[in-house]
Amino acid sequence: MRTLLLAISLAGAATAAPLAAQQGPVEFQRQILPIFEQRCFECHATAAVGADGKLKKPKGGVVLDSKAGITSSLKGKLVVAKNPEGSALYASISLPADHDDRMPPAKKGDALSAEQQGLVKKWIEDGASFGTWVGKKPEAVAATPKPDETGKPAKPGDKPKVDPLLRLQEGVKALPAATLAAFDNGPFLVVSMGDQSPLLSVSCRGNTDALDDRALAALDPIASHICELDLARTRVGDEACKKFATMSKLVSLDLRQTAVGNSGIALLNGCKELRSLNLFGTKAGDYGITALSACKHLEHLYVWQTEVTAAAAVRLRDSVPGLRVVMTADLPEPMSEGQGGNRRRR
Numbered sequence: 001m002r003t004l005l006l007a008i009s010l011a012g013a014a015t016a017a018p019l020a021a022q023q024g025p026v027e028f029q030r031q032i033l034p035i036f037e038q039r040c041f042e043c044h045a046t047a048a049v050g051a052d053g054k055l056k057k058p059k060g061g062v063v064l065d066s067k068a069g070i071t072s073s074l075k076g077k078l079v080v081a082k083n084p085e086g087s088a089l090y091a092s093i094s095l096p097a098d099h100d101d102r103m104p105p106a107k108k109g110d111a112l113s114a115e116q117q118g119l120v121k122k123w124i125e126d127g128a129s130f131g132t133w134v135g136k137k138p139e140a141v142a143a144t145p146k147p148d149e150t151g152k153p154a155k156p157g158d159k160p161k162v163d164p165l166l167r168l169q170e171g172v173k174a175l176p177a178a179t180l181a182a183f184d185n186g187p188f189l190v191v192s193m194g195d196q197s198p199l200l201s202v203s204c205r206g207n208t209d210a211l212d213d214r215a216l217a218a219l220d221p222i223a224s225h226i227c228e229l230d231l232a233r234t235r236v237g238d239e240a241c242k243k244f245a246t247m248s249k250l251v252s253l254d255l256r257q258t259a260v261g262n263s264g265i266a267l268l269n270g271c272k273e274l275r276s277l278n279l280f281g282t283k284a285g286d287y288g289i290t291a292l293s294a295c296k297h298l299e300h301l302y303v304w305q306t307e308v309t310a311a312a313a314v315r316l317r318d319s320v321p322g323l324r325v326v327m328t329a330d331l332p333e334p335m336s337e338g339q340g341g342n343r344r345r346r
Contacts, residue, residue, distance in 0.1 A: 026123040029133045035116055039104065040064045046136045047194065061194035061201065066135030072196050075180070081128040084121045093117055164273060164297070165193060165227065168249050172225065174198040179221050186218060187211055193227050199249055203230035213239040223247050230254040232278070238264030245270030256302070257281040262288035269294035278302040286312035293319040302326045 026032065044064040047057045062078060063069025070079055077088050084090040092103035097111040104111065112120075123129075175198065183190045187207035193199040200222055204211050212235040219226065226247050231240070232254045241264035244253060250271050256278045265279065265288030274295045284306040292298060298320050303313065304327055313325040 025126040025129065026119055028123060028128075028130050031119055032123050033133065035112070035120070036064050039112070044069075058194050061192050061197075063194055066137065067130045067133060068137075068196070069135070069194075070130075072192075073194075074191065079124060079128050082125060084124045087124050090117075090121055090124055093120060164251055164275065165197065165199060168227065168251070168273065169193075169197050169199050172198045172249075175200075175222060175225055182221070183218075187215065188218065190222065198225060199227040200225045201228040201230075202226055203228075204234060208233045209235065211235060213237055216240050216243050219243070224249065226250055228252040231258060232256040234258055236260065238267075241265065241267040244268060247271065248273065250274055252276040254278040255282055259283065261285075265289065266291035268292060271295060272297070274298055276300040279306055279308075281305045284308055289313070289316050292316060296320060298323050300324050300326065304328055 041064065043059045044062045045056075045058060046063055046065055046069065047055060049055055058064075058069075062073045064073075074088055077086070079089050080086040092101065093112050094117050095102040102111060174196075180190060187204055187210050189203050191201050193201055202219065202222075211231065216236065223243070223246060227249050229244070229247070229250060229252070233256065235258070236255070237259040238261055241260060244250060245267050251273055252275060253268070253271070254276075257280065259282070260279070261283035262285050265282075265284055268274065268277065269291045272295065275297055276299060277292070277295075279289075280302045281304075284303055286307070286309055289301070289303065289308055289312060292301065293316055299322060301316070301323060303325065308327065310327065313327060317323045317325050
């Protein structure tokens, strides 16, 4: 079962001085940073626009290429000075190599060596000092314009598309720590969208059988801050869609393999900021998705293994510029590795 530790995906090997020869405190910039650079930054760098014009966000909201990112990721639980066992970073890299929650995961390469694990542990034990290093400063970024419907690239001078998170979080105050702490022992995993964003990502993998329409009442205190919501394979149905429609910051909603049907989907036309909607394996049909024409920001709609017809998909695509309706097995990756399981953090 996945846990929050999977939000920390370290990937590849780095050279570090043998721990046995270590004299004095471990130096972050000389001994720890090279490991991060070679094994972490691919997945856990500050949000930036790639060569394809798309914004690449750090997985799980974990940022490792800046001091600010490391100290704020996972609400400060990523690295807890002088407490390796209480640090999610060390806990994840020190699991057995064949453990499902070990970082880096098997698909990303071998586990960190014993020496590398020891260096990270001693650095935390020494107080997790960064010295003079501050790393990369987050900057406002904008994606390049999307290709037109024929697939041609955007023309020079076209207005760039700004990452919606930058706009949606403007003027939004972070929720009180006590409000977020209430989710520590519940079925929902609540984490920041990253870079100290007040917006939240919510998932529940590992607790799907316990979540139905009534259970969603627990999200009321944070509904105004939810940006990503993953309820895949839970027991939610049409009634839950009333609540989704009130989430003014909702950008991504995953309802795959739930009991949601046409009447509920029609209510989602109130989700004006929605960019991605996964209805794979639901009771979605033509009537339901027709109402989504009101979601003018919608970019990806997944309706594989539903009763949606090709004709209805084409009509919807024609009414929402830039929309991609997926009716095959081309499904998106889960929200992010590790956003679920029994261990929950905000």
